[in-house]
Amino acid sequence: MDLELNIEELRLHGFRGSDREKIAAAVQAELERLFAKEGLPAALKNGGEIRLEGGRFSVPGGVSAEQAGVQVARQMYGRWK
Numbered sequence: 001m002d003l004e005l006n007i008e009e010l011r012l013h014g015f016r017g018s019d020r021e022k023i024a025a026a027v028q029a030e031l032e033r034l035f036a037k038e039g040l041p042a043a044l045k046n047g048g049e050i051r052l053e054g055g056r057f058s059v060p061g062g063v064s065a066e067q068a069g070v071q072v073a074r075q076m077y078g079r080w081k
């Protein structure tokens with residue numbers, strides 16, 4: 001099964017502009033890991049388009065861009081379950 005995931009917009013406050021690519025790469029890598037390990041969340045099993053309004057969530061202060069990306073991916077994956 002192929003899965004195409006488009007993240008239209010992700011706003012993060014408190015990070016430098018230069019962290020953008022690091023955060024995006026970490027989000028992608030962690031989502032790939034989660035899909036491989038945990039499988040496809042129930043909300044995504046029927047296919048089609050699903051819109052996730054992420055709302056707000058926080059990551060602990062002082063984390064690296066990579067750690068923030070991992071936390072963002074885990075929050076997203078958890079909301080699909």
